[in-house]
Amino acid sequence: MSNVKFHPSVHHDTSEPKSSVVIPRDDLGRSLVSRCRAFFFALSLLAIIWLLVLPAIGKIPSVDAMIRRHDAAGIDPSVMFYSEIEHLEYRDGMLRLTTEAAEERSQF
């Protein structure tokens, strides 16, 4: 549980002169500026990974081939439960290709 305290009474460095402007600190004693810096650093890291690194990985021939194969077959590898599989439907005791998926596959 995060216990971020925004109470004016929380001063970790007592040697600082008291002022009317109180900088809120968290339970680790970090100032707002230091927390914002950490946040924007983490956000920048995520942006670099998602906008540059991951698209670059997707262009590696073997990965690209896998992505194209999944696309062509209508497969979403990120589904969590069988009911989310769109290209297969339950019929006579099996999950079978839907008519649309079967037609699409016949074109490849």
Next chain:
Amino acid sequence: MSQERVEPSANRENPQNSVDSKWYCREDWLAVLVGLTVLGAAFLCAWSTVDFADGEATSGHPWKSWVGKPGSWVNNPLDSLPWGQAWSTSLGIFLGPLVASLAGFGFACWMQGKSVSRFIVAFPVVFLLAGFAYVMAGQETVKNFNLEYALWALTVGLLISNTLGVPNWLRPAVLTELYIKTGLVILGAEVLWHRLIALGLPGIAVAWVVTPVVLITTYWFGTRILKLPSRSLAMVISADMSVCGVSAAIATSASCRAKKEELSFAIAISLMFTVVMMVVMPLVIETIGLDPIVGGAWIGGTIDSTGAVVAAGSSLGGLAEQTAATVKMIQNILIGVTAFGVAVYWVMFVERDVDSGVRPDAMEIWRRFPKFVLGFVVASLAFTQLSQMIVDGESLVTLTVKGATKGMRGWFFCMAFVSIGLDTKFSNLKRQMQGGRPLILYVCGQTLNIVLTLLMAYLMFGIVFADYIRETLAK
């Protein structure tokens, strides 16, 4: 049986503390109420408006354009949003889950005596963070490696709680338990019991025999041999690995009241191994020249995540894909038995009075039993009956689930993982490592799973029922 002390947990509801509130104001029952209301409304809406011809729906579910999530993208995250379409099909897809969540969870807050206005102020931010997690999960490379939204929702929450910190005004919408329990009740509608016997005896052998054996053995190994201090962590890892990945981990963690960090940790391990197994297993099957149908059954029984099973199976061909997906579907259904069984086992044997070691009586078991599991079972039985008893029931249930409820359930789980992240410090996650023992548990359990499933798949799909399976697939 266990006489170990159960560790106190932040999210473990102490039944002793809740005796003061009326039963219908407690979180479990409210989750059941909200979940069943969503299911009932979605089903009735489809039943009263959609026509069927030759067992096929002539139109989509009326909620379909109001319940959606961001799509996939390659380079530009904005491509995940349906710009350039009518507003009802662009922003409208987020409106359904937003309004339904505000109404349902706002009502739950009101019933529990919490401030509804504070919830209404905070909730859109949690919803927005969940939407951001969906956008992250929609990146094409991420999506194709089966790194599900749960991981990114957790990341988003962790990023905020470990840098900026969670402001107090946001706390009223950080309702992990309520989101998870409501999502699970809705998931119940997707657990259709008659599908347990799909593929007949061979399916039963692979999914019904191997899965419980691996689950129980792994749990026993974790608690008795590796001596993991947390029984709930051992249970969540065992269910996650032997049943069906993230969804099983969510259901089991709620049933045994595992800590939030334990659920996060189990899911992270599972997704990490799923990426590897999804790539390696088809290569191994091709290298050793295993029959694609046997290979499909092996993949279906071992790879944790459903999406990864289909992807890995498809690389071996259509027959392997169908076999793998169907075996996984049977394991998905087992989530109901697992959640119920774990809840009963926990209240009867793990959470019994530590000091006296006396087994609780029936009233005590009822008092401690996680009631949302009943909502899950009721939803599951009701939708199974509806799919079997009414005309075009199977299509109607499928339409309801695919067009409306799975989208809602996805948002609830996504918000739950955002909330877990917001409630977790990295130090808490690090503590779960426990000298690498949970990782050892996963590796040992998965090794047993791989070996047992291969033996059973080879025996059932390759020898005993080989002809029957080929006939079924050729239908």
